[in-house]
Amino acid sequence: MSRSVSLAVNGRTDIGQIREENEDAITWFAHPDQPFAYVVVADGMGGYSGGALASRIAIQTISLCFSQLITPTFLACTPEQQKLMIQSAVRSGIHKANLSIIEAKAENPDFSHMGTTVVLSVVWQDQLTVAHVGDSRAYHWSLKGLTQLTRDHSVVQEMIDAGTLTEEEARTSDVRNHITRALGVQEDVEPDLKTYRLTESALLMLCSDGLTEYFDNAELQHVLATHRPALECCYRLIDDANHSGGRDNISVGMLEVTVGPNQSVAPVISVPSGQGEDTTVRRNQPRFGE
Template sequence: MEPIRLAVNGRTDIGQVRDENEDSIRCHSDPDHPFAYIVVADGMGGYSGGATASDIAADTLQGELDKLLDTPFLTCSRERQHIMLRTALVEGIGICNRKILETKKTRPQFSQMGTTLVAAAIWMDFLIVAHIGDSRAYLWNDYGLQRLTRDHSVVQEMIDAGQLTAEQAQTSQVRNHITRALGISEPVEATVNSWTLTESALLLLCSDGLTEYIDDHTIERVLATYRPALECVYHFIDDANRRGGRDNISAGIIEFCNRPEAVTEFSGDPITLQPKATHDITVRKSRR
């Protein structure tokens, strides 16, 4: 098995309209082990409530993931490591939820706060993604772009039920409504999926401030074109701001390289990818 190289980059931006950034992002790549993660939280509630909720979620989950690489983890079997990573992610999300709920009880001014969350971690060639709400994760490799998450939103449920098309969802009166979030009730249910990575790839996590303006076709084009690949986060945020920037915008990328030539591929000259037709939906949350 080729040595695995992981690198990360992330950025959050207030956008062009809002007075406060309610997004939070945490990125980490371990210098000694093939371990990396990104956490993106998109808060809601206004008047600093959303920022507080997203900070609690991002800080808490970061702390739980940072504790993972101890001696028991490093010395156990690969299968056991996968279980431990999943457990850390799921239990960490539960802790995030309880902390937000506890804060709401002690700070009545934040009674309406909550946050979406999307988190991804890679250990060696094992990728795990958990999400709540409409912040998303994507994977891009030589085969194209794959969306790894399905929005927890009213319009997505209507699309799944055949009651709405993707095009109609873009102008739906309920397109801002999410169906799951941290800080609403106990317990919280995250969607968790995992994959084994066999090809070098780019993993993108983002808040809906990005996907409000940039569809899957454009995401694929940017990830396939710009090098160094980690600088795509700046292109994404700049593009969203140029197109209106009505929401806060967050994007984080993990480079996963499992062959030597991929390091040059992701850091060197642009490559071209023939785009495929996609149908995308755009959703945003109700903030107030």
């Protein structure tokens, strides 16, 4: 049975302190009548305005797929069918965005090196779907702590996995911007995609690496746990990243999920640090809040 869910969403992108152009793009939406919302963040690359074009193509193409999702047919389906339809829309949006970027590259030689990361979260009732390509990230925060929902497709992540680099060293590594998967590079791109069931009120945060360059998971958790109103965390985090140097473009999207009539995301003064990558509360059962 689906739980009563209300959703609110906000986002911001910023050029930072060094770059001459903002190659990030972000979009978000909350349905006025249905418990449906999403956030999409893309971090472009390629110079000559190519990165900005690639990220813009990504968010526009994916948003178009999502805009066609909530139909009478969808609403009449079972929760399991709806989950599969959302996953199909996510994969279709990413696939179409990838091909559109490749087509744009073919039309203009100046864009031959462009591409983009993408990370997205879609909430329908108590279902959360997360997908990503590249090193832009999604996080889930509740009163139980912070969970990083995505694992970077990057050279430094592979080095961390191999034990040759720590997460702290990765943030200053010379190859920290080298990603191993992106839109616009090959005709076939496979996103990492997972669906969860939301069982308690939470914050979902999506961001480009212009933010995570400066914050580890414990620092992100502290801001999400203590800063209110919750949706204004996106402004606070971007301002903090700029004060720390702002070497890259910075984008943050926030989706606030309130589950049940009497539950809300309340501030906490002290919570345990959440590092780690585990996306489940029980092994092999991707649910939150049990």
